[in-house]
Amino acid sequence: MNNTSTFINLTPHAVVVNGVEIPPAEGREPARLSMDTTQICQLDGVPITYTSIGAIEGLPAPQPNVFLIVSTVVRLATVDRPDVLSPGRLLRDDAGRVVGCGSLDCSQSAVSRLRQD
DSSP: OOTTOEEEEOSSSOEEETTEEEOBOTTOOOOEEEEEEEEEEEETTEEEEEEEEEEEESOOOOOTTEEEEOOHHHHHTOTTOTTEEEEOSEEEOTTSOEEEESOEEEOHHHHHHHHHO
């Protein structure tokens, strides 16, 4: 990857990668998946549901050298978008709380592109 890449955080919170904070993009709604949940039954009083995944909302069109940071579930739904990344290996403090991530994960479609850049 070259040094002129831009990261746009489309999550509702800051993403910290190896101590570097990437704030949420100002004036943009977070990228999300529409979902439809249906209750199937109850087992011993516990509701059992099925959730189907719908369209991705709030994901702009690809741009050269621009990478979009989204939730893992959104990235997994965008397997054909090599510009979409999500927090990778989580970093935790001594109490086990997540304090950031050690990398950004990409989809399989991005691997060859990123290795070439």
